[in-house]
Each structure stands twice: as C-alpha cells, then as structure tokens.
Amino acid sequence: MKTLSRLALCALLATSSTAALAGSFQKVDHGIIVSPDKGPAKRVRILAFGDEAFRVTAIPDENFEAVSDGVMVTAKPDGDPVVSEDRGTVTLKLPSATARVNLTSGQVSFLDGSGKAILNESSRAAFGPKTVEGQKFLAVRQQFNRGTDEGFYGLGQHQNGQMNYRGEDVELAQHNMDIAVPFVVSTRNYGLLWNNNSITRFGNPKPYALAGSEGDGLKIVGTDGKPGWTAQYYLGDRLAVTQSEKVINYQYIRDNMRWPEAAKAQTVASTAGQNTAGNAVQTQRVIWSGKVTPGKSGLHRFRLYSSSYVKVFVNGKEVLERWRQNWNPWYHNFDVPLTAGKAADIRVEWEPNAGYIALVHNDPIPDADRYSLSFTSELGQAVDYFVTAAKDMDGAIAGYRKLTGKSAMLPEWAYGFWQSRQRYETQDQLLDVVREFRRRNLPLDNIVLDWRYWEDPNWGCHCFDKTRFADAKGMVDEVHALNARIMISVWPKFYPTTDNYKELDKIGGIYRRMVEQRPGESKDPKYISKMYRDWVGPGYANAFYDPYNPKAQDIYWRQIRENLGDMGFDAWWLDADEPDFHSNLSIEERAYRMSPTAKGPGAALFNSFPLVHSEGVYQRQLISKPNVRPFILSRSGFGGIQRAGTAVWSGDVASRWDDLRDQISAGVNLSMSGIPNWTHDIGGFALEDRYTKQDPAHIDEWRELNLRWFQFGAFTPLFRSHGEAPKREIYEIAPAGSPMYSSMEWYLKLRYRLMPYIYTLAGDTWQKDGTIMRGLVMDFPADLKARNINDEYMFGGAFLVAPVTEFKARSRKVYLPAGADWYDFNSGAYYKGGQEIRAEAPYERMPLFVRSGSIVPTGPEIEYTREEPDGPIVLHIFTGADGSFSLYEDDGTSEGYKRGEFTRIPIQWNEAKGELTIGKREGGHGGMTSKRAISVRFYDKGTARPVDFAENGKRAVVYDGSAVTVRKP
Structure with missing residues (x-):
C-alpha cells in the first residue's frame, strides 16, 4: 500500500x-x-x-x-x-x-x-x-x-x-x-x-501498515516466544520450514521472490483461465501464529490481502474465510476489539497455490x-x-x-440481455450462441467478443486471426441480421512488435517504462519474465498508451475505428483501464510505469486514467458518427465518467457467495457516486477448481450460485452474463425444462416485459439526473434502519430487491422500510412498512417487493428490445397510496434525446378517488407511435395474488396522445 x-x-x-x-x-x-x-x-x-x-x-x-x-x-x-x-x-x-x-x-x-x-x-x-x-x-x-x-x-x-x-x-x-x-x-x-x-x-x-512492522502499533510474539510471527510451511503433510517472520508479506511479485527455497512446490501451467503461474502440484500450506499485543485499546482494523484459500482465527474463533483467484488478490476487512497490553492469539492459515498474501493493520482512533x-x-x-x-x-x-457532466444515455438495446464468455474462440462459436438463443426464443440483445481474437503475438493490432475469424465483417453482419448487437474487447495495451505500438511510440504516446528496465535492475530471465512479461503463451513484452496525450488519443481512436469500428461493431469494451499494466505489481511500481504522462507524473494522475481513456473514445466516436449513441463498457471509472457514454462493471470477481453479496453494496454505492449504469459478471468471473471441473459433488452449488446471481442481475442497470469456464449460456448450465433453466428463462422474459419501466429509468438518468440502482436511504431517509442495510436496494422507485446470497437458503430476512407499504411480488401479500419479515425464497424465485402507490408499465413478450416498439402497454397499479410515473420513449439509438426528440406520458394514480389519469403526451420523436393499446391492472391489499406481468389488465383504452381517465372497478 x-x-x-x-x-x-x-x-x-x-x-x-x-x-x-x-x-x-x-x-x-x-x-x-x-x-x-x-x-x-x-x-x-x-x-x-x-x-x-x-x-x-x-x-x-x-x-x-x-x-x-x-x-x-x-x-x-x-x-x-x-x-x-x-x-x-x-x-x-x-x-x-x-x-x-x-x-x-x-x-x-x-x-x-x-x-x-x-x-x-x-x-x-x-x-x-x-x-x-x-x-x-x-x-x-x-x-x-x-x-x-x-x-x-x-x-x-x-x-x-x-x-x-x-x-x-x-x-x-x-x-x-x-x-x-x-x-x-x-x-x-x-x-x-x-x-x-x-x-x-x-x-x-x-496508511495501513504491515501488522507488526516498524511504526505499527502491534507487538507480535510467535508461539516459540521469539519476536514476530511463527511461520510454518508445509508441503503436503510434511512440515518443510519453520521460521520467525516479522510480518506476513507476500503481497506482490517481488515479495514472492523471498519464498523459502525448502518450501517451494513444483507447479505446472493452469488448465483454465489466465493464471499461467500454474496450480501447485504439491499441496502447500502456510500457518502464521502469534500473540498480538496492542499499544492502544479499541477497535483495531485489519485488512487481509490474499488470493487462494485463507482463514483467520482470533482467540480460536474463525473471523474470516475467503477464496480468490491467484492472479487477482484483494483486501478482506475484519475488525477486532483489543485491550492495550492484553495479548490476543491470531492465526492465519493459507494455501498459497502460487498466490499472494499480506496482513495490514491500523490502530484505533478517537470516535470523534x-x-x-x-x-x-x-x-x-x-x-x-x-x-x-x-x-x-x-x-x-x-x-x-x-x-x-450529465449522464449520457446508452442505446436502448444496452438494457437488454448480454451474453458473454471468456471467451468465444471462433466466429462460429459466437454466432452459434446467437442462433441458439433465437432458436430457443430466449430474449437476447447483445453478444460480446472478448480478448485474443487476434493471432499471437499481435496484441494491439486490432486485427483477427484469419484461421478462427475468417470473415469478421460477415460475423458482425449476421449478428445484426439476427436482431442483435455485438461488443468487442479493446485494451489500451500493445506489443512492441505491432505497427500500432510503433506509431504511438513515435509521438511519445507509449509508457516505455513498461518495456524498459531501470538502470541496475536484474537481467535474470526469470526476473524479467515475472516483472515485465504478460501471461500469454511464453509471456510477451507489452506497454499501454498514454491517453493524457491528445495526439495519442487521436491515433488510438483511428486505429480501433479503421480496424474494428468500420466493420460495424456496436460497442467498445475498454478492459483493464485501471490501468492494470501487469497483475500483482505494487502500487508504487504501477505509478512508476505510468510515468511520465503528457500531463505529469503517473502518481499524481493515478486514479483518472479510466475517465481520460473512455472520454477520448467517446468524444471521437461522436465526431465519426454524430447521431449514434456511443456505448462503452469499462472495468474502472472515475468522477465524471458518466458523461462519456460509459457503463462500468465490477471486475473479475470470484464465483463465491460472499462475492455475490458484496456486489449489492458495490453496485449501490457506485450508483450513488453519480454513475448510474453499472453491471457485473453474473455467476462471478473466476471459479474454484471444484466448479471449473464440474465436480458432481459441487455442481448443484455452482448452478444455484449462478441462478441466484442471475436473479439479482435481472434487477441491475445492465443485465450481463460473463465469466471463465464453464460456459455461461443458460442452456449450457442447466437443461431445458429443469427448475434452474425455467427460472432463468422466466427472469429473462420478466426483464424484457419490464423494458418500458427500465428504459424510463434510463431516460430519467439524463433528464432528471436519476439513479436506477438505489440505496434504501435515498427513498426512505427518515428510516434510520435503512441506512446500514447492505443486502437490499431499490430498483427505481417501485421495486425493493432482496437477493439470496446463501447456498440452499429458501427464505431470508427482509426489512421493509417505513414510509411505504409493500406488496410481495411473488405472493401478492401486503405488508406495512417499518418491519422485518421472513420472506420466502424458493429456488426459482428471489424475494421482490413492490411499493404501494407504484405504477409499473410493462410491454409484450419480446426477444429483443425494438421488436415491437408500438406494442401494447399494461399499467400495473399497486394501490394503497397516491402514485405517479412519467413514461419515457425515444428512438432508442440516436443523439436526438439531447435535442429534445423524445416523448413523455404523465400518469397519475389518485388513491382517494380510485382514478388513474393517463395524461396528454408531451413531445415527439421520429418513429413515434401515434396510437397504442393500453390496459390497466389494479392490485389491492385486500386480494393477495402473485404479480403477473404476462396478464393484461381488464380495463383497456386506445391511447392516441390525449388525456384519458380510468377508474378502478
């Protein structure tokens, strides 16, 4: 750190x-x-x-x-x-x-x-x-x-x-x-x-310091009475090394070079994923034990930076258990109340598997x-x-x-379903997925072509391996003919052998420290391989471009436009733009290699790269196609990135229940940072071997984890399935007709039924500076209990979403905030707000509640977002309070919304009168529907029935843009 x-x-x-x-x-x-x-x-x-x-x-x-x-x-x-x-x-x-x-x-x-x-x-x-x-x-x-x-x-x-x-x-x-x-x-x-x-x-x-290091407030004594941690290294069941270590620190690549020689295991290349460091053939374990004595009383804060399997015990009690893929370790926080001068026993158990670990700590500070x-x-x-x-x-x-900057609108199709995988290796693999979705009548708007579609070693050429993608333009055209869109992964990374690198380097637009060692730095091939080569094949030298250089931005955009954009790709996946130069380099090394930029030292600009990178592409695409909404997916973000037509996703998270739960607060707080378009890898990106190998003893858990994540994903701003093996298409995870398949199919269709509601939320992000994924505190500020709830959220103003984040859970506690009454979406039961209930959560359904007074517009059953732009609308009225909704529509793809080319239909529900007023249409846009069938369905607290968006209302009108009133029967 x-x-x-x-x-x-x-x-x-x-x-x-x-x-x-x-x-x-x-x-x-x-x-x-x-x-x-x-x-x-x-x-x-x-x-x-x-x-x-x-x-x-x-x-x-x-x-x-x-x-x-x-x-x-x-x-x-x-x-x-x-x-x-x-x-x-x-x-x-x-x-x-x-x-x-x-x-x-x-x-x-x-x-x-x-x-x-x-x-x-x-x-x-x-x-x-x-x-x-x-x-x-x-x-x-x-x-x-x-x-x-x-x-x-x-x-x-x-x-x-x-x-x-x-x-x-x-x-x-x-x-x-x-x-x-x-x-x-x-x-x-x-x-x-x-x-x-x-x-x-x-x-x-x-700053947090390594626990037990100089300047840290902890005194640590090992089990043998010597200063520091007692470290025991095992190879299989054999204790190979016992030694005292002042700190637990194998945090970065250089730190791992200090591994005890006698404790090294033989490794081979990983059979899946990107971890070419390999999985250990010999089982390794390390146990650190120590008596930890603080100098201050109070809440001591620890962060365990780790990958692979790890557990932490305090006074014999397990306080942390996590797994993360080896090439992407991260911090796991835990707090321990300690008394000055009183020792606590802390033990860390780790299976290294060529991974990384460090334990850092900070002393208590005054409550004020x-x-x-x-x-x-x-x-x-x-x-x-x-x-x-x-x-x-x-x-x-x-x-x-x-x-x-205002949040630029994404095209309407971005809010449909995204199917992705790490990775489609041929154009036939990609096209077969789109064809199969259409054959099965499963809704789909977007398919994603992930990295390495080029021939090695040509990263950064923005070209295709002709043996696997013989006709990339034809592939794009067929996707479009199947009424879908295609996104392509483009990194800010280049191999020095490519013409694109050479062109950027010629104008000073490359971070050369990524390929040039410091004076006096080791020339040992193993050192160079670990510190300066990537994870592809034998490992290749590589460098990122400098987006702070306007000339480099111009060249970067021209290169991707001429080689990819002109083929008709619809969206850019700007991956690794933290920037992630080389996994497991220290922060200091990352900042050093990011220098010099055209605007100064990398350390001074460290967090801003994703904004400058994304905005450079966004602005130049608008010049190339001034009336087409750009869409960018970025793995990182910074203040203002919402103005650059960019959605962000939560990165390469692990396929674990803890990680699923963490996505809830991650997505809500990102949204409350003013960035409304967020998504995540449904199912998690990286998997443990027990899932990757489809171990029969664990396949049920993998499927259930994926299903629960899928249910959650249907109620996030962007709905996107992605990850490493096994394949993520729903028909690859579960057979048709199975409960899991049927549930995912149901949520797919539910998402598309909700498109009038969801696209209105999208329109509100521009016109009303709205937020789609909302912390409970936004809508219920007077309810103090709502402030700290980290496993529920609002999806727009109508839906309270309560994802299931435990294996085999068939119910969960749900807090219904005060200030509204609530309908259980799955049963129709009516609840007063301000109480905690035990909500049913059968395998096929996630707890979902609708706020009284909500007006939820739904559309017909469709397979892509613009299939029936003039289709009938059903207005679902959840009675119990007054309500309003302003239905938003535009052409879905152009920049016309910035010029006022859109419509609004104001809708009001008056609880006392039992009247619904569908107001006069406001505005207009090209392709606007002049007449539309609208039916109304009322939900009442006196009649408990499940919400069914496939059912039309009994009260119907033909709406021609003039105001009309519908009375509740």
Whole structure:
C-alpha cells in the first residue's frame, strides 16, 4: 500500500494555534479569496457554481495558478453569491446554499437553502511537501463534521460489503474490482467532491501498515516466544520450514521472490483461465501464529490481502474465510476489539497455490475522528473540493452531475440481455450462441467478443486471426441480421512488435517504462519474465498508451475505428483501464510505469486514467458518427465518467457467495457516486477448481450460485452474463425444462416485459439526473434502519430487491422500510412498512417487493428490445397510496434525446378517488407511435395474488396522445 513520508504525515496531522486577529478577503468573479491571519493555508478561494454549489481551494502560498481544475469537473464558476461580512466571518449566499469562512483560521462551513448547517471544516487544511519525478507536490488532508451521526455513501465501488461508510476506512486507488470515485453523498443532503486524482484515503488518514512492522502499533510474539510471527510451511503433510517472520508479506511479485527455497512446490501451467503461474502440484500450506499485543485499546482494523484459500482465527474463533483467484488478490476487512497490553492469539492459515498474501493493520482512533468526513491524498497542489447542497440525496447527486457532466444515455438495446464468455474462440462459436438463443426464443440483445481474437503475438493490432475469424465483417453482419448487437474487447495495451505500438511510440504516446528496465535492475530471465512479461503463451513484452496525450488519443481512436469500428461493431469494451499494466505489481511500481504522462507524473494522475481513456473514445466516436449513441463498457471509472457514454462493471470477481453479496453494496454505492449504469459478471468471473471441473459433488452449488446471481442481475442497470469456464449460456448450465433453466428463462422474459419501466429509468438518468440502482436511504431517509442495510436496494422507485446470497437458503430476512407499504411480488401479500419479515425464497424465485402507490408499465413478450416498439402497454397499479410515473420513449439509438426528440406520458394514480389519469403526451420523436393499446391492472391489499406481468389488465383504452381517465372497478 502507498505510504506517506514521515515528514508529510506529520505535517498533515499537525495542528496550528488559533490566531487572535482576523485576516482579510477580496471579492473576485463569482466568489472571494481569503487571506487568513495565520495557519497553514495562506489563501482560501471560494467560488460559486449555479445556485447550490461552491468550490473551496486552500493553498499554503499565494499562487492559485499552480492549481489545475483537474479532469472530473467540466462546469465553470457561474454563481452570483451575495457577499457580506460580520465579526470576522464572511458569508457567501446563494439561493440554495450558503458558505461561511472564518477570516482568522480560513475554515469554511456550509448551510443548505433553509439555513440549516450541513458541513463544516473541523480543522484547518493540512499540507505536507513531497517531490515526485522531480516535481514538487503536496500531500493534503481536510477533515469535516467531526463526531457526526450522518450516513455517507458513494466513493465508487468497493468489495467489502460496506453500504454506509460512516466510521469506515476506504482507500481510493484504482484496481481490478475496486473503483475510486472521490465523491460522497450525505444523509444531510449534500454532496462533496474531493478534487484530486491521486491515491486518496477516506477515513483514517494514516496508511495501513504491515501488522507488526516498524511504526505499527502491534507487538507480535510467535508461539516459540521469539519476536514476530511463527511461520510454518508445509508441503503436503510434511512440515518443510519453520521460521520467525516479522510480518506476513507476500503481497506482490517481488515479495514472492523471498519464498523459502525448502518450501517451494513444483507447479505446472493452469488448465483454465489466465493464471499461467500454474496450480501447485504439491499441496502447500502456510500457518502464521502469534500473540498480538496492542499499544492502544479499541477497535483495531485489519485488512487481509490474499488470493487462494485463507482463514483467520482470533482467540480460536474463525473471523474470516475467503477464496480468490491467484492472479487477482484483494483486501478482506475484519475488525477486532483489543485491550492495550492484553495479548490476543491470531492465526492465519493459507494455501498459497502460487498466490499472494499480506496482513495490514491500523490502530484505533478517537470516535470523534472515526465518525467524521475526512479525505487525505498522496499528491496535489491544494486542498480542493466542491460542495453541492440539495433538498434530498437525489438532488445532491444531480448537483454532482451538474459539475461533472450529465449522464449520457446508452442505446436502448444496452438494457437488454448480454451474453458473454471468456471467451468465444471462433466466429462460429459466437454466432452459434446467437442462433441458439433465437432458436430457443430466449430474449437476447447483445453478444460480446472478448480478448485474443487476434493471432499471437499481435496484441494491439486490432486485427483477427484469419484461421478462427475468417470473415469478421460477415460475423458482425449476421449478428445484426439476427436482431442483435455485438461488443468487442479493446485494451489500451500493445506489443512492441505491432505497427500500432510503433506509431504511438513515435509521438511519445507509449509508457516505455513498461518495456524498459531501470538502470541496475536484474537481467535474470526469470526476473524479467515475472516483472515485465504478460501471461500469454511464453509471456510477451507489452506497454499501454498514454491517453493524457491528445495526439495519442487521436491515433488510438483511428486505429480501433479503421480496424474494428468500420466493420460495424456496436460497442467498445475498454478492459483493464485501471490501468492494470501487469497483475500483482505494487502500487508504487504501477505509478512508476505510468510515468511520465503528457500531463505529469503517473502518481499524481493515478486514479483518472479510466475517465481520460473512455472520454477520448467517446468524444471521437461522436465526431465519426454524430447521431449514434456511443456505448462503452469499462472495468474502472472515475468522477465524471458518466458523461462519456460509459457503463462500468465490477471486475473479475470470484464465483463465491460472499462475492455475490458484496456486489449489492458495490453496485449501490457506485450508483450513488453519480454513475448510474453499472453491471457485473453474473455467476462471478473466476471459479474454484471444484466448479471449473464440474465436480458432481459441487455442481448443484455452482448452478444455484449462478441462478441466484442471475436473479439479482435481472434487477441491475445492465443485465450481463460473463465469466471463465464453464460456459455461461443458460442452456449450457442447466437443461431445458429443469427448475434452474425455467427460472432463468422466466427472469429473462420478466426483464424484457419490464423494458418500458427500465428504459424510463434510463431516460430519467439524463433528464432528471436519476439513479436506477438505489440505496434504501435515498427513498426512505427518515428510516434510520435503512441506512446500514447492505443486502437490499431499490430498483427505481417501485421495486425493493432482496437477493439470496446463501447456498440452499429458501427464505431470508427482509426489512421493509417505513414510509411505504409493500406488496410481495411473488405472493401478492401486503405488508406495512417499518418491519422485518421472513420472506420466502424458493429456488426459482428471489424475494421482490413492490411499493404501494407504484405504477409499473410493462410491454409484450419480446426477444429483443425494438421488436415491437408500438406494442401494447399494461399499467400495473399497486394501490394503497397516491402514485405517479412519467413514461419515457425515444428512438432508442440516436443523439436526438439531447435535442429534445423524445416523448413523455404523465400518469397519475389518485388513491382517494380510485382514478388513474393517463395524461396528454408531451413531445415527439421520429418513429413515434401515434396510437397504442393500453390496459390497466389494479392490485389491492385486500386480494393477495402473485404479480403477473404476462396478464393484461381488464380495463383497456386506445391511447392516441390525449388525456384519458380510468377508474378502478
């Protein structure tokens, strides 16, 4: 993990005495600049954006010219605040927000439109000098709302089941599965965007350290009484090595080179997947044991970075058990309350299997600091952040998008079903899948061609291996003829032997440190293979291009357009854009190899690569095809990526029940980071051998895991099946007619029935800055229980989704938030809100509830999204409260929605009158349906019956765009 220097950390954590005299301020366009009397910040600039947002920039000198605007924010200051001064405090008042700055300290506080205090700087801005690549930077920190009781959400996508980040620590550093977005939205209805591109910590400002290392607060003694952990290395059942180790640290490739010679096992190439390091032939085990004595009492936080099988025991009790594929280890958090001076027994049991492991730790901090809003960044030029105030959390997210860009609409077909696999090796394999879906009448809109469609060693040629893809253009054409779309995987990676690499390298558009060793670095072939060669075949030298270089962006786009885009591919899968140069390099090594960029050292821009990369493709595609919506799928993201026609997915997660559960909070918080289009690999990407080999003893669990993940996926923004072997098509997982097959077929058809509802949610992301996948707290802010629930969410305003995340579970606890009543979708039973129930969860169904007052439009049974654009609509009215819905339609593919080419049909349900009003159609677009059959089906709490979207309503009208009223019978 990245660590601050002692000087920088001490400077960040130091406090300054309060000055006795007030400073001064001057008015500037749209704001003020304050010169505090004393303290680390010599200048504090506050600028207004619109009616509700401010930017605060604090610097330790007087030169704002060194502070860039960054890449996330596209808005310019345009607010017109009323500025006043009273007794050493300057107030900037906007219609919906107010900022106040103390002239003595330079500290800023904020109020919402009603005058209620929402946010205040709890301490002065902190700065620590740093030098990187010969350039001077600052480590920066700011703390807010010390001791707060508010809930925090957003921060991107993280994999530890954290929904509410109050009291949590989160490191924002791009990694496969972990997406850094330095934006947080609060239950006080404000959003804070921390304007920094480098590695950033939310929560405890102190970096986590290897447990037992110098500077860590733990004293560790082994079972033999010697300092450090007692490490026992087994080969099979034979104890091969016993030694004392100060820390548990085989975290990265270089660390693994220290493995004890006598404990090395023979390995061979993996039979599946990308792990060419192999699976161990000899079974290995390592056990670390120690008595751990803390210097402080309180909640000690541990993070176990690991791959393969691992367990952690504290005082004999298992507190953690996980598996992850070897080439993609990640952190698993666990907290342990410890008493100063009192030892606890900790044991870590690991099956290495050529994997990685490290145990890191942080001491407790005072509760007032733990429960605060704190950002600490490795590199910057200022403490720089934006605050937007609103009336609710939706408004705060809308304010964020006003700053960073509206969420560009995806084409309608993107919300249909995606079938993918790692990987279709020939064009016949890919086409046979589309044909089979059509033969079986299974809905499908999209097929995906994953990596390595080229001939080795030509990564980056953007060309096809003619022996496997003899007619790539014909393949694309046939997909289109089958009424489907095709996405292709394109990486930012090139082999130096390709012409595309050479063209980029010629203009300085390649990260050459990926292929050039440091002076004095080992020339040993094994070292070079591990550190500088990829995992394909014998391993090849490779490098990524520099998207911060506009000329390189132009070349990159031209290369993929001429070689792939002109064939008719519909969407770009921009994989590995964290960027993941080489799995299991350290953070420091990744930052080093990312340098120099055209905009400065890679460490200073570390988190922003996916935004710059995706936006470069998006903008250039709009130039090439100005009236076609681009669609990009990215494995990573950053603040503002929603403006670039980009959906993100949760990366190469493991096929495990824990990972399924973690996707819920990961997807919700990514969505609450202002990025509404999210997806995941249904079934998980990487599998244990027991699943890959289809072991009869475990095949039922694999199938059930896939089914439960599929049920969940039907109610996420994008519905996408992908992963390594075994094959992921539903007819490959289970035979037709089986309960599993029938359930997946049912959810496929349900998803397509819901397309009028789902596409309206999609339209709302642009027109209303809406969020599709929603934390319960967004719709039920008054219900404090809803804040921390991490295994439920809202899908739009109507559906409460409660995925099943345990093997053989046939029921689960579901909390129904207060503030609404609820219909059980599967039974029709009616429940009052504000209670926890035990919901039935039969194998074929996932618990699903509909909020009273909801209006849910559904369409006909179709096999692709535009099969019946003028098909009949059924309005399902869930009575019990007033409700409204504004049905959105457009042509589904063009940029016309930005020009106002769309329709809205306002629909209102009046509970007291028992009347449904289908309002006058608003707007228009090419291909608009002039008349449509609409039927209405009412659900009432007095009649419990399962919801059936295949059944038409008994009240029907022919809607011609004029308002019509339908009364409940």
